[in-house]
Amino acid sequence: MKKQTQATYPAPSAELATAIAATEAVDAKLVVIETAVRELPGKLVHAAAVVAEAEQKLAAKEVETLLPGADGIESEIATLEDDVERARATVVRLQRQSEALDSTGENLNAEMQATQSALNLELNIFVDEARDVLANRIVDKAQELGELYAAYGAFSRAAGIRSDWLQLAHVSDPRHAIQITTPGRTFDAAPNLFSQPKHNDSAEVRAIRSALEPMAKARALLKKREYTPRSQRIKPSNGPRGSSHGPNGVPDAPVSRSTGWVR
Numbered sequence: 001m002k003k004q005t006q007a008t009y010p011a012p013s014a015e016l017a018t019a020i021a022a023t024e025a026v027d028a029k030l031v032v033i034e035t036a037v038r039e040l041p042g043k044l045v046h047a048a049a050v051v052a053e054a055e056q057k058l059a060a061k062e063v064e065t066l067l068p069g070a071d072g073i074e075s076e077i078a079t080l081e082d083d084v085e086r087a088r089a090t091v092v093r094l095q096r097q098s099e100a101l102d103s104t105g106e107n108l109n110a111e112m113q114a115t116q117s118a119l120n121l122e123l124n125i126f127v128d129e130a131r132d133v134l135a136n137r138i139v140d141k142a143q144e145l146g147e148l149y150a151a152y153g154a155f156s157r158a159a160g161i162r163s164d165w166l167q168l169a170h171v172s173d174p175r176h177a178i179q180i181t182t183p184g185r186t187f188d189a190a191p192n193l194f195s196q197p198k199h200n201d202s203a204e205v206r207a208i209r210s211a212l213e214p215m216a217k218a219r220a221l222l223k224k225r226e227y228t229p230r231s232q233r234i235k236p237s238n239g240p241r242g243s244s245h246g247p248n249g250v251p252d253a254p255v256s257r258s259t260g261w262v263r
Contacts, residue, residue, distance in 0.1 A: 007137055010129040019119040026112045033105050040101065044094050051087040058084050135174045142171045142193035150199035151208050158212035160219050169194055 058080040064073060149169060156163040172190035180189045199205070 007133055009133050010126065012126055013122065016119075016122040016126050019115065019122045023112070023115040023119050026108060026115050030105070030108050030112065033101055033108060036097070037101050037105070040094065040098055044091065044098075047087065047091045047094055051084065051091055054080065054084040054087045131175065138171070139173055139193060143199075145171070146194045146196055146199045147202035147204040149194035150202060151204040154200075154205055154212055155208060155215075158215040158219070160215075 058077065061073060061077050061080055065077070149166070152163065153166050156166060170188055170192045171194060172188050172192065176190040178189040180187055
């Protein structure tokens, strides 16, 4: 058995690794932005509720100052006022973030398009290099089978046997395969690597030629016709005067110059 050789595929280039890392970095930023956008409405609702609660407590404490015996609560009011200001500041900050998130997202989208463009270029280069290794191996194997295909074609013709396989067997270069679909049929329009003219003089064909010669000779001899008796041959109705067809209908029979009868 022929030893299988292991294919050596190209390693990813440094440029491809850099393009992948750059795209991943932008994607990580976009994930953060997307998460912030999803969470923002809930944060705004919560911040507004905190403001309302703080304002309600402050208002209630301010009403207490109107009641008798309310001395000494000014410090509590000051604390509640600070709470209200912080709560309102949170709402304002979230509202600013809402606008900034869209702007940042658009900038990241542009950055992502740039990194993806660079990544796509490097990826296509790497894909082509790896595909060439695999496709070339397929082409090499097809060349070997192509010699056998040519030998089998010569054998089929010499033996006079029908070979559907010669019509059905088809392998194309993966880089050039083109599927064509017609009513009731789908086929590959790319050239068949098996049926290349160069295979007709391959070692496989030369090796089988000695067996093909007697096959062809035997088939030719099998087609030879038996002798047909003169009495069974078709006679012409009226041969032209001077014709070589004599009285017995024998073509090209020698005729006597003196009598005109067949010798």
